[in-house]
Amino acid sequence: MIDENRENYATIKSWLLETYFDACRDLSIQKKWSHLEILGYTFYQFENSFELPIEKFMLFIAELILTANWDEALRKNIMYQVEVLIQENNFKSILEYFSEDEREEFLRDLSVLNISI
Known part of the structure; x- marks a missing residue:
């Protein structure tokens, strides 16, 4: 079962984009x-903001989209966190x-990023 009080993907993206x-x-x-530096600052504002794995997963996916592959090291760091969450959770x-x-x-965003769950 999923926590009914979770934030939805659109809300998480909206907060991220506003920041x-x-x-x-x-x-x-x-x-x-x-x-x-802007990306680092933006992502830092959300560190430890979510407790639910699905919320963390959605945040990382939105962050990956926002990085747009401009920085390979940053993308790899976020992808590592995504891979750990996928291994530990049944997101499907x-x-x-x-x-x-x-x-x-x-x-659709997962598909663009070539991420399977």
């Missing part, structure tokens, strides 16, 4: 931070509890 946008505006434009069965729209969007 990324704010960091671009406040740190990159005003303080000349690099893109990698958890997806049954997603709404159809959420499941389709999440599976």
